[in-house]
Amino acid sequence: MLASDLKEKPGREAEAITGYAAKRKPKMAVFHCVNALDDAVFLPFTCRDEAEVKVVKLPCSIMITDIYLLKAFEAGANNVLIFACPEGQCRYVKGSIRTTKRVARVKKMLEDIGLGSKHLSLFNISQGDGDTAYRIIEEKLAELICPADGVDR
Amino acid sequence: MIVGERKPIAEIKEMVSPYERLLVLGCGTCVKTCFAGGEDEVAVLASALRLAYRKSDKGLQVEELTVERQCEDEFIQEASKVVSCNDAVLSMACGAGVQAIARRFPGAVVLPGVNTTFIGVLEKRGVFTEECVGCGNCVLGEFAGICPITRCSKKLLNGPCGGSRNGKCEVNPDIECAWSLIIERYRDLGQMDNLRAYVPPKNWSTSTAGGPRKLVREDHMI
Numbered sequence: 001m002l003a004s005d006l007k008e009k010p011g012r013e014a015e016a017i018t019g020y021a022a023k024r025k026p027k028m029a030v031f032h033c034v035n036a037l038d039d040a041v042f043l044p045f046t047c048r049d050e051a052e053v054k055v056v057k058l059p060c061s062i063m064i065t066d067i068y069l070l071k072a073f074e075a076g077a078n079n080v081l082i083f084a085c086p087e088g089q090c091r092y093v094k095g096s097i098r099t100t101k102r103v104a105r106v107k108k109m110l111e112d113i114g115l116g117s118k119h120l121s122l123f124n125i126s127q128g129d130g131d132t133a134y135r136i137i138e139e140k141l142a143e144l145i146c147p148a149d150g151v152d153r
Numbered sequence: 154m155i156v157g158e159r160k161p162i163a164e165i166k167e168m169v170s171p172y173e174r175l176l177v178l179g180c181g182t183c184v185k186t187c188f189a190g191g192e193d194e195v196a197v198l199a200s201a202l203r204l205a206y207r208k209s210d211k212g213l214q215v216e217e218l219t220v221e222r223q224c225e226d227e228f229i230q231e232a233s234k235v236v237s238c239n240d241a242v243l244s245m246a247c248g249a250g251v252q253a254i255a256r257r258f259p260g261a262v263v264l265p266g267v268n269t270t271f272i273g274v275l276e277k278r279g280v281f282t283e284e285c286v287g288c289g290n291c292v293l294g295e296f297a298g299i300c301p302i303t304r305c306s307k308k309l310l311n312g313p314c315g316g317s318r319n320g321k322c323e324v325n326p327d328i329e330c331a332w333s334l335i336i337e338r339y340r341d342l343g344q345m346d347n348l349r350a351y352v353p354p355k356n357w358s359t360s361t362a363g364g365p366r367k368l369v370r371e372d373h374m375i
Contacts, residue, residue, distance in 0.1 A: 067193065070200035109197075112162035113205035 026144040027052045029072040030137065032083035033061040035091045041130040045137055050145050053137075061085065062095035062102075069106045069120060078144055079119050083133055086124040096124060154183040154274075155247045156281045157267040159194060165243065166205060168264050169213065172240040175202070177266065178232060178254065179219030180246035187281055190245025190267045192219040198245070198266065223250030229257045236261050289359030289366060295352060297338040302355070304331035310352040 030042060034057050045053040054077075058064065061084030072080045082103060090096040100122060107117035121140070125133050159165075169175050177199045185191025199217045206213035218235050222228045223246035232254075236242055241262040244251040247269040255263040271283035286303045292310075293300055302308050306324040313332030316323030320333040339345050359366075 065193070066197045067200060070197060070204065073204055074200055109162060109201055110204075113166070113201050114208075115204055 025050070025052050026079075026141075027054070027075075027077045028079045028081065028137075028141065028144060029053075029075075029077040030055045030081045030083070031058060031061070031064050031068070032056070032133075033058055033085055033095075035060070036083055036085045036125045036127055037130060037133050038128070041133050042137070044134075045141070048141070051141055053141070060090065060092045060095040061099040062090075062092065064099060064102065066102060066106050066109070069103075070109075073110075073115065073119070077119075079140055080121070081137065081140060082120075082122045083125050084122060086126055089127065154186055154272070155249075155269060156187045156271050156273045156283075157184045157189040157247050157269045158187075159189050159198065159245070159267055160265070162201060162205070165198070165266060166202070169202065169241065169243060170211075172262070173212065174214045174216070174239040174241075176216045176218060176232075176235050176239040176242045177202070178223070178236075178242050178244050178246070179217070180221075180223040180244075180250050181219050182222045182224075184246055184250075184267055185219075186275070195219050195245055198243075219245075223247075224253050226253065226257060229253060233258070286360075288355070288357070290356060292352075292355065295347075295350075297335050297342065297344070297347070299331055299335045299338060301331045301335065304329070304334070310355060 028045075028051060030045075030053060032042070032055070039055070039057060042053070042055040045051075046055060054072075056068075061082060064082060069080055069082075082099065084096045084099045085091070087096045087100070103120065103122040107120055110117045110120060123133070123136055177195050179185070179190050179192055179195035181191055185194075188194060195217050199215045202213060202215050216235055216239060218232055220228045220232055223244060236254075236258050239261075241264055242254060242258070243264045243266045244254050245266045246254070247267065248265070249269075251263055251265045254261070270281075272285040272287060273281045273283045276282045283303055285300060288302055292302070301310060301312060305312060306322050306328060307314055309332065313330060313336070314323075317330040317333055318326075320330055322328040322330050336345075336348065339347055
């Protein structure tokens with residue numbers, strides 16, 4: 001195949017033909033409540049070469065509506081993580097409870113459309129527990145970069 | 154308001170599968186209030202459909218628009234340009250809105266994205282309850298402002314029946330006994346004597362039994 005032929009093809013079609021899709025840099029979107037975690041926790045991940053990690057900080061996890069999560073997937077995220085305060089420790093009282101319900105709803109929607117819900121995860125992190133968050137992101141990134149089941153991301 | 158619920162994604166996917174360009178058209182009035190077909194729900198559904206078809210061979214281009222009210226022609230007109238650019242319109246309005254779109258755009262394929270459920274109220278956040286069947290002959294004045302035709306499972310005009318238990322209906326313990334509510338309300342109002350009055354059978358000719366209804370306001374017609 002000539003390079004000029006590929007030029008004519010839309011992005012995904014070209015990737016499918018060349019097999020570049022498998023080599024594409026995996027993307028991860030992280031939404032976090034600023035009351036649960038500090039920005040500094042995520043800094044080491046935003047400058048990784050093997051994966052693209054986008055971090056969105058929020059005044060409360062309840063600010064994440066369904067559309068933000070779906071748009072993250074539309075923008076190419078392979079994995080979306082949400083870090084919220086534990087239920088009962090939310091500064092805005094019921095934020096974490098509502099976030100849990102919203103994430104459950106979006107997970108069901110992802111199942112319904114055939115994308116699978118495993119790409120969306122919610123973690124309740126106690127205030128300042130950056131170590132746990134760091135470990136979770138490391139694990140998720142490792143799964144993305146070298147998937148254990150060999151299934152396409 | 155008219156309360157509706159978005160159809161399951163699987164059903165919507167099957168409906169839109171023959172088309173390549175789809176307009177998801179929302180309505181910013183009743184169905185927005187009940188989180189079924191407003192601007193936010195349109196964005197979520199459009200995004201979900203784009204994701205659903207992203208991996209399939211057959212692509213689906215999804216456009217979104219929300220008009221203020223789909224049941225009024227003046228508001229629908231602003232959608233005419235986008236309707237003509239798409240193969241089909243997935244209307245997120247109630248049944249009236251879907252039909253108004255079909256009437257306004259005879260050449261467009263119009264599909265329903267919402268199951269219109271009932272006329273109701275927002276009882277508390279996230280809970281909508283049916284309060285009116287639109288019988289065309291309101292009798293709420295005779296029942297302390299609580300409609301037994303809508304809220305009594307047996308539609309009794311001279312209740313309660315023997316199946317009322319602790320203020321709940323025997324049909325379903327989640328349903329409040331309408332007649333229990335009527336009696337309580339009359340007690341609070343000091344009008345218990347009203348319960349002595351016999352209510353004759355209702356005239357149903359104003360309801361849907363006589364076919365589709367029409368309301369004509371001569372004073373508003375030109």
